[in-house]
Amino acid sequence: QTTESRMSGLALSGDEPIQIESDLLKINEETSQATFTGNVKVVQGDTVLQAGEMIVNYTNDGGSVSSGTADIREIELYKKVLIRSGTQTATADAGNFNMADEILVLTGEKVVLTDAENVFIGCKLTVQMKNGQAKLDSCGRRVMIQLDPKSRPKQ
Amino acid sequence: MTTSSVSGMPNSGSYAGRSHAEYKRALAHSRLVRLFKILLPLSAALVILAFILVSWVDGLVPEGVGIESVVIRDGKLVMQNPVMSGEGPGARPYTMRAARAVQDLTSPDVIVLEEILADLPVSNGDQAVLNAVSGTYNRTAQTMMFDKPFTVTSENGFSAELQSANIDLASGGLSSDAPVSISSGEASVVAQSMQMTDKGRVIIFQDKVRMTINPSAIKPTDGAKN
Numbered sequence: 001q002t003t004e005s006r007m008s009g010l011a012l013s014g015d016e017p018i019q020i021e022s023d024l025l026k027i028n029e030e031t032s033q034a035t036f037t038g039n040v041k042v043v044q045g046d047t048v049l050q051a052g053e054m055i056v057n058y059t060n061d062g063g064s065v066s067s068g069t070a071d072i073r074e075i076e077l078y079k080k081v082l083i084r085s086g087t088q089t090a091t092a093d094a095g096n097f098n099m100a101d102e103i104l105v106l107t108g109e110k111v112v113l114t115d116a117e118n119v120f121i122g123c124k125l126t127v128q129m130k131n132g133q134a135k136l137d138s139c140g141r142r143v144m145i146q147l148d149p150k151s152r153p154k155q
Numbered sequence: 156m157t158t159s160s161v162s163g164m165p166n167s168g169s170y171a172g173r174s175h176a177e178y179k180r181a182l183a184h185s186r187l188v189r190l191f192k193i194l195l196p197l198s199a200a201l202v203i204l205a206f207i208l209v210s211w212v213d214g215l216v217p218e219g220v221g222i223e224s225v226v227i228r229d230g231k232l233v234m235q236n237p238v239m240s241g242e243g244p245g246a247r248p249y250t251m252r253a254a255r256a257v258q259d260l261t262s263p264d265v266i267v268l269e270e271i272l273a274d275l276p277v278s279n280g281d282q283a284v285l286n287a288v289s290g291t292y293n294r295t296a297q298t299m300m301f302d303k304p305f306t307v308t309s310e311n312g313f314s315a316e317l318q319s320a321n322i323d324l325a326s327g328g329l330s331s332d333a334p335v336s337i338s339s340g341e342a343s344v345v346a347q348s349m350q351m352t353d354k355g356r357v358i359i360f361q362d363k364v365r366m367t368i369n370p371s372a373i374k375p376t377d378g379a380k381n
Contacts, residue, residue: 020366025344027358036364 018044022054032058046086051095052079072099081106087116090125102129111136119146222256232258237268247276251285264295271305283309297325312340317349328352335360342368 023038034056042049055076077095083106093108106125113120113136121144122136223236237256242248254270273285287305292298299322308314318333329351336345347362 018368020368022364023362025346025360025364025366029356 016045018042020054034058048082048084049077050080050082051077053077074098081108089114092125103127104129119144121145227260230260232260234258249273249275264293266292266294268292275307281309281311281313283307283313298323312338314338326353340369342366 020036020040020042022036022040024036026035026037027033028035036054036056038052040049040051040054042054053076055078056072057074057076058072075095075097077097078093081090081092081095083090083095090106090111090113091108092106092111095104095106097104104125104127106127108123111122111125113122113125113134120136123139123141124137125134126137127134221238221240222234224234226233226235234256235254237253239251240248251268251271251273253268253272255268257267257269259265267289268287268291269289271285271287271290273287275283275285285305285307287301288303289301290305291300291302293300301317301320301322304316304318305320306314306316315335315337317331317335320329320331322329330349332348334345334347335349337343344360344364344366346360346364349361350359351357352359
């Protein structure tokens with residue numbers, strides 16, 4: 001049983017730099033992986049992503065690395081993932097972002113999506129970056145929803 | 156608190172009108188995911204940084220040494236304007252100049268170089284210039300130790316500033332346990348220490364690592380519906 005939630009379209013702000021902080025960054029050319037470990041924090045504008053570990057998998061697919069044709073394939077997030085943007089936050093144990101089909105999946109014992117005072121709890125949140133469609137699965141257990149009456153728009 | 160039936164919830168009639176609050180929230184939310192789109196160029200920036208570092212350490216085997224003049228002063232051989240040249244990666248020439256090279260006759264393997272200027276081939280056809288106050292070159296161990304700050308820059312906007320470093324010229328390893336700042340046109344990384352192993356295949360930045368990706372590097376993926 002899933003909860004469909006409308007997350008609006010996703011725009012790209014080209015004017016704010018991204019800041020990534022971590023205790024350690026390991027770039028491995030052989031495995032084409034850049035691994036950020038320890039208090040990983042990615043910030044852009046007022047959007048923040050935190051995790052214990054972030055692995056960026058990229059492919060060189062033939063293009064020579066120096067010409068920068070390497071491209072990200074996938075980003076893996078581990079050890080407690082928190083994403084906060086504006087009034088919405090999502091927390092989970094792990095996350096995976098597939099850049100090709102632009103799908104973000106957050107999984108965990110409890111995946112909590114809060115939107116202002118509304119709270120949605122499930123075990124898997126799938127977000128289609130293209131159209132902003134978010135789906136929260138309960139994997140058999142009940143999806144718990146807590147709605148804040150105030151958030152109901154007036155008729 | 157009873158939960159309303161799930162299916163009727165978010166897209167039920169009561170949400171039909173797009174209130175201002177919801178629109179504002181939608182805007183806030185769009186930034187949430189924009190973050191991930193931006194990571195797209197992350198690898199390009201990362202890889203360029205890594206790659207340029209790789210090439211200048213990649214097995215610089217010295218072949219010829221030219222010296223303007225040699226003076227022996229209190230047991231030390233002082234060479235004026237030594238020039239050491241050899242071949243770097245891809246058999247491309249490199250030169251390492253210094254104002255002075257001082258060799259203690261009792262330990263001839265170690266040469267202290269002062270005011271170093273090295274022109275190093277970078278594999279993507281570029282040249283990088285290394286500029287250091289001083290460094291100690293050990294011929295037999297094939298190591299280079301920079302005890303003072305030095306920089307490596309190249310025309311395409313790459314620059315690295317290290318406070319000190321130990322470089323193993325044979326294995327192409329570099330380690331520095333002092334602050335490091337590396338930037339290419341699109342991204343920069345700072346950290347308290349750095350290790351690079353087997354010719355840069357693996358680079359580790361440690362302690363207070365901060366990477367900044369400039370907006371210029373953020374190219375919206377064309378075709379993605381925003």
